[in-house]
Amino acid sequence: MGQIELKGVTKRFGDVEVIPPLDLMIDEGEFVVFVGPSGCGKSTLLRLIAGLEDVSGGHIEIDGADATDLPPAKRSLAMVFQSYALYPHMSVRKNIAFPLKMAKIDPAVAKEKVENAARVLNLGDYLERRPGQLSGGQRQRVAIGRAIVREPAAFLFDEPLSNLDAALRVNMRLEISELHQKLKTTMVYVTHDQVEAMTMADKIVVLRAGHIEQVGSPLELYRSPRNLFVAGFIGSPKMNFIEGAEAAKHDAHTIGIRPEHTLVSATEGRWKGKVTVSEHLGSDTFLHVETEHGLINVRGDGEVSLHAGDTAYLSPDESQLHRFDAQGMAI
Numbered sequence: 001m002g003q004i005e006l007k008g009v010t011k012r013f014g015d016v017e018v019i020p021p022l023d024l025m026i027d028e029g030e031f032v033v034f035v036g037p038s039g040c041g042k043s044t045l046l047r048l049i050a051g052l053e054d055v056s057g058g059h060i061e062i063d064g065a066d067a068t069d070l071p072p073a074k075r076s077l078a079m080v081f082q083s084y085a086l087y088p089h090m091s092v093r094k095n096i097a098f099p100l101k102m103a104k105i106d107p108a109v110a111k112e113k114v115e116n117a118a119r120v121l122n123l124g125d126y127l128e129r130r131p132g133q134l135s136g137g138q139r140q141r142v143a144i145g146r147a148i149v150r151e152p153a154a155f156l157f158d159e160p161l162s163n164l165d166a167a168l169r170v171n172m173r174l175e176i177s178e179l180h181q182k183l184k185t186t187m188v189y190v191t192h193d194q195v196e197a198m199t200m201a202d203k204i205v206v207l208r209a210g211h212i213e214q215v216g217s218p219l220e221l222y223r224s225p226r227n228l229f230v231a232g233f234i235g236s237p238k239m240n241f242i243e244g245a246e247a248a249k250h251d252a253h254t255i256g257i258r259p260e261h262t263l264v265s266a267t268e269g270r271w272k273g274k275v276t277v278s279e280h281l282g283s284d285t286f287l288h289v290e291t292e293h294g295l296i297n298v299r300g301d302g303e304v305s306l307h308a309g310d311t312a313y314l315s316p317d318e319s320q321l322h323r324f325d326a327q328g329m330a331i
């Protein structure tokens with residue numbers, strides 16, 4: 001249950017093609033994250049899978065059956081939005097039970113399903129409260145609970161954490177990952193936050209302008225980005241890129257080196273530069289260093305004692321260099 005396949009799916013809004021023909025396989029039980037910059041078509045793709053938008057061409061198969069023309073309610077998928085869309089006048093219990101009531105499920109069975117979902121989501125103590133008496137994270141869990149009771153073939157999440165503050169986002173991220181481990185149901189998750197993508201996904205789909213730039217596990221994308229776009233998008237802080245003579249030495253148009261793969265020293269190293277910004281976080285130190293090859297971001301350990309204005313020497317770890325041709329493709 002929960003295998004979703006897109007075959008040559010396209011989407012046009014009027015004359016504008018926002019999704020050119022796209023093929024994608026989402027395997028049963030996988031946690032797949034769509035990631036990419038604003039406007040790249042992540043939400044549109046999710047809405048096409050949900051049936052909230054009609055495809056302009058191609059087919060969508062769910063568990064091997066053509067679902068292209070099925071209405072959303074017939075796709076056995078449950079969508080969780082960033083706005084929780086809870087009923088304010090209903091208790092948590094009634095909110096979670098709502099889809100079961102609509103489906104005219106036997107009340108005793110419904111009660112058990114609601115209580116099971118509440119247990120999985122640690123909402124047991126809040127069942128009689130109303131949404132207004134809950135925190136943002138708890139409301140988000142109620143919205144997920146309402147999806148769980150339907151026992152869908154897959155969950156579809158559209159930026160579910162973007163309304164939460166930073167600390168809560170980290171918590172909910174862990175909770176959704178845990179939920180996936182407990183339920184083992186397919187999850188398709190849209191975010192523009194590559195940290196969410198890296199930490200939650202079995203498989204990341206990097207999108208740009210409706211195209212798939214690369215599909216792979218988080219570490220595949222981190223270690224072997226196919227092109228400059230993916231290299232610059234995955235990883236935080238971003239990979240540094242250097243063009244010109246320094247890149248030509250490596251038989252490349254552009255070389256890339258991640259901040260964590262650059263050794264920093266106050267006394268010696270390959271590239272000399274001046275620290276323009278230093279951030280000492282205790283565990284890590286982030287430096288911006290202006291060099292003859294442009295601004296290079298470096299991530300060192302907590303012992304790095306350089307500050308803005310200091311001279312720094314940088315030495316890239318040669319084994320971690322990425323090389324790209326003039327078209328931006330990895331060599």
Ligand SMILES: Nc1ncnc2c1ncn2[C@@H]1O[C@H](COP(=O)(O)OP(=O)(O)OP(=O)(O)O)[C@@H](O)[C@H]1O
Nearest residue numbers: 013018036037038039040041042043044045191192
């Ligand atoms: N109903 C619509 N009519 C016309 N154009 C639309 C419609 N919905 C989306 N678009 C366009 O389709 C493109 C993809 O939008 P989409 O919302 O899927 O992007 P996204 O990657 O989810 O972006 P964000 O991260 O900003 O939410 C955008 O250029 C957007 O303007």
